[in-house]
Amino acid sequence: MPLPLPLPRVEHRFVDVDGVRVFYRAAGPETAPVLLLLHGFPSASHQFRRLFDALGSRFRLIAPDYPGFGHTEAPASFRYSFDALADVLEGFAGALGLERFALYAFDFGGPVGFRLAARRPELVTGLVVQNANAYAEGLSELAVETIAHRTGEPGAAEAVQPLFTLEVTRGQYEGGAADPALVPPDGWTLDQHFLDLPGRREAQTALALDYHANVELYPVWQRWLREHRPPTLVLWGRNDPFFLPAGAEAYRRDVPGAEVHLFDTGHFALEECAPEIAPLIADFLDRLAEPRPLRIAVLGASGQLGGEVAREAERRGHTVTPLGRADADAADEAALAAVLAGHDAVVAALKGPDHLVPRAAGALLAALPKAGVPRLLFVGGGGSLEHAPGERFVDSPGFPAQYLETARDQTAALDLLRAADTPVEWTYFSPPPVHLVPGARTGRYRVAATDAPLTNAEGLSRLTTGDFASAAVDALERGSFPRARITAVGLD
Numbered sequence: 001m002p003l004p005l006p007l008p009r010v011e012h013r014f015v016d017v018d019g020v021r022v023f024y025r026a027a028g029p030e031t032a033p034v035l036l037l038l039h040g041f042p043s044a045s046h047q048f049r050r051l052f053d054a055l056g057s058r059f060r061l062i063a064p065d066y067p068g069f070g071h072t073e074a075p076a077s078f079r080y081s082f083d084a085l086a087d088v089l090e091g092f093a094g095a096l097g098l099e100r101f102a103l104y105a106f107d108f109g110g111p112v113g114f115r116l117a118a119r120r121p122e123l124v125t126g127l128v129v130q131n132a133n134a135y136a137e138g139l140s141e142l143a144v145e146t147i148a149h150r151t152g153e154p155g156a157a158e159a160v161q162p163l164f165t166l167e168v169t170r171g172q173y174e175g176g177a178a179d180p181a182l183v184p185p186d187g188w189t190l191d192q193h194f195l196d197l198p199g200r201r202e203a204q205t206a207l208a209l210d211y212h213a214n215v216e217l218y219p220v221w222q223r224w225l226r227e228h229r230p231p232t233l234v235l236w237g238r239n240d241p242f243f244l245p246a247g248a249e250a251y252r253r254d255v256p257g258a259e260v261h262l263f264d265t266g267h268f269a270l271e272e273c274a275p276e277i278a279p280l281i282a283d284f285l286d287r288l289a290e291p292r293p294l295r296i297a298v299l300g301a302s303g304q305l306g307g308e309v310a311r312e313a314e315r316r317g318h319t320v321t322p323l324g325r326a327d328a329d330a331a332d333e334a335a336l337a338a339v340l341a342g343h344d345a346v347v348a349a350l351k352g353p354d355h356l357v358p359r360a361a362g363a364l365l366a367a368l369p370k371a372g373v374p375r376l377l378f379v380g381g382g383g384s385l386e387h388a389p390g391e392r393f394v395d396s397p398g399f400p401a402q403y404l405e406t407a408r409d410q411t412a413a414l415d416l417l418r419a420a421d422t423p424v425e426w427t428y429f430s431p432p433p434v435h436l437v438p439g440a441r442t443g444r445y446r447v448a449a450t451d452a453p454l455t456n457a458e459g460l461s462r463l464t465t466g467d468f469a470s471a472a473v474d475a476l477e478r479g480s481f482p483r484a485r486i487t488a489v490g491l492d
Helices: 045-055 082-095 109-119 141-147 166-174 186-195 200-210 212-216 218-228 245-249 269-289 304-315 333-340 356-371 401-419 465-478
Strands: 010-017 020-027 034-038 060-064 101-106 124-130 232-237 259-263 295-299 319-323 345-348 375-379 386-388 425-430 435-437 445-449 462-464 484-490
Touching (some): 010 082, 045 060, 082 200, 082 212, 109 124, 109 218, 186 200, 200 212, 232 269, 304 319, 333 356, 435 465, 462 465
Parallel strands (some): 034 060, 295 319, 375 425, 462 484
């Protein structure tokens, strides 16, 4: 008897997001790692149909249609822009309770998904990029000419109308394909059906004339990539007439570990190359679910925050070496180099007399290269954060006297790290300046590289010690925020 094929059951549902009836497809176990699939122009979630069959039994796949695309229904009052699409996507993630997911960004899915990632970086565990540009060198002359048209300019709306014709829609699928016989006609036929629905051409015209706003945000998205360094898999049809292979290679500039694959096909690479692409995605998602265990040394593991970080790291399966004063003088370069050798990362959560904290920062910067340790997470203080631009809490007249010496030492350590010419990829983690409270890990927090405290929806800068530790281990696992000061806030 033949074995049953592991084809997934695919759900087709709607959810209301601020008056937009968002259609989406979903498949896979509820407890499996989530991949949020963001489609391109002029398509919709149906473009992922083969990927659903290939991966939907092992992973949780979710693919929405944007307003103006596919089966999603938007009110006549909806104002189409890429910001508005990202607003709906953010609401969609919230409506479905998606707290952690890998993001698949294709074409329009890049500007929509990168906006969400920059707003809510804590949601994104990894990034699959398929012919979605975030770098100027990835734009062809044809793309630059198309993007030049803007809302309100004479003749701009008329100039983009050819984009919505069957000839162009079909050309996006077959153009650049190594073997057009492998590209089914269903995709462009269904896309054109949706393009020809009442009101859709007006929606697409508005988006075409807003595309320049995406290019203007490239530096913002590059900064997100550079700071967060999400695990990244880049898949690219090398014959894409709009987005050139240079745009694929450019991701390595901000995410040095990005994995890049070029395929001999065009823009809709999945149509022709799904058999080659699907296993790469499956392997990538497996690696996201099971990160490589790290060997982490924790200086100050007997303290509150050092202990919390050590316990969180052990909970995630990492090997932790707790180090106290009996193990090594934290300000002794040679002693540190000896005890830290063989580790992948060091956490320093220190305090002490005689300016121990800045002295230890200097010793670690000198010792870690000798020990072959590339990563340092330095637990700093909130006093060095700014209550106004250029005005630090520690310099305020009312700063509590009992914490002043420690806060000044922690500030000096931050200044030393920032001034250092070092191969060490350090991250200085400041808790909120006041409301770091004992409490368990909730998993609901936001982290950013900033000199000002972060606040939640109620305007409070509050974080539990459990979430502080979780965010610290996140940074170590992902290699995020190299050579930056970060802080965090709980979202509950």
